[in-house]
Amino acid sequence: MKKPLTREEKQLQTRELLIDSARTVFSRDGYHAARLEVIATEAGFTKGAVYSNFSGKPELFLAVIDANLDISLDNPDMTVVNAYHGRYPLPPETQKLIDTAQGFALATLEFTAAAARDSELRPQITARLSRQLDSYTRDAAKSRSDDDPLTAEELGFFLSALEQGTSIHILAGGIPVDHSAYTEVVERITRRA
Incomplete structure (x- = not known):
């Protein structure tokens, strides 16, 4: 039987889903045109989930940059x-x-x-x-x-x-x-x- 996620694990999972969704929406719509409601909806959440994890669009964008840097610096051929x-x-x-x-x-x-x-x-x-x-x-x-x-x-x-x-x-x-x-x-x- 699968162990239920802790509150911290759920929040981390939500954060990661929002970052993945944000990467897609920012890539498709651009930084200025991207809307937090769209990012939240595409991740399966409400806009409140964004504000529970990030102070706003700039902080969310920086989180996507950080995630992308982690990927690219761990994989220098990418x-x-x-x-x-x-x-x-x-x-x-x-x-x-x-x-x-x-x-x-x-x-x-x-x-x-x-x-x-x-x-x-x-x-x-x-x-x-x-x-x-x-x-x-x-x-x-x-x-x-x-x-x-x-x-x-x-x-x-x-x-x-x-x-x-x-x-x-x-x-x-x-x-x-x-x-x-x-x-x-x-x-x-x-x-x-």
């Missing part, structure tokens, strides 16, 4: 930018994952622009960007040579800028990226070429 997207047909489930990731990336651009102008949100988005940058810095530290004139932090910054810039170009115009050229540039930056 990236928001899929260099092959649009170049040949993909299985429907893979295409759906890519579309969701790209939709959420666009919503993140909306949120980041708004957060940059908000003195309360700016430090929170900066903390998430720093977490991502730290991951790039660790990767750079593993591959840079001792005689490299750039520090691991500088290399990490440029790796982050390369991926973020490439992402923006792809998201804004659907510009396909040659995966081998992208890999070559990353290898040159990290001195692995």
Whole structure:
């Protein structure tokens, strides 16, 4: 017989369902157009469940960013930018994952622009960007040579800028990226070429 969930386990489960629903709704509708009622309904709850777990839309969006960072930092081969997207047909489930990731990336651009102008949100988005940058810095530290004139932090910054810039170009115009050229540039930056 299955043991009933504790109150804390139920709240964690509700929170996770809301985060999953929010990822879908933000990806589909964008940050500004997404409505908390829709997120709650698609998760099977009322809007009150959102406010029981989050102070509002910004905190919920940050929770989705945190969940996405956990996934991407635990799986470094997964990236928001899929260099092959649009170049040949993909299985429907893979295409759906890519579309969701790209939709959420666009919503993140909306949120980041708004957060940059908000003195309360700016430090929170900066903390998430720093977490991502730290991951790039660790990767750079593993591959840079001792005689490299750039520090691991500088290399990490440029790796982050390369991926973020490439992402923006792809998201804004659907510009396909040659995966081998992208890999070559990353290898040159990290001195692995």
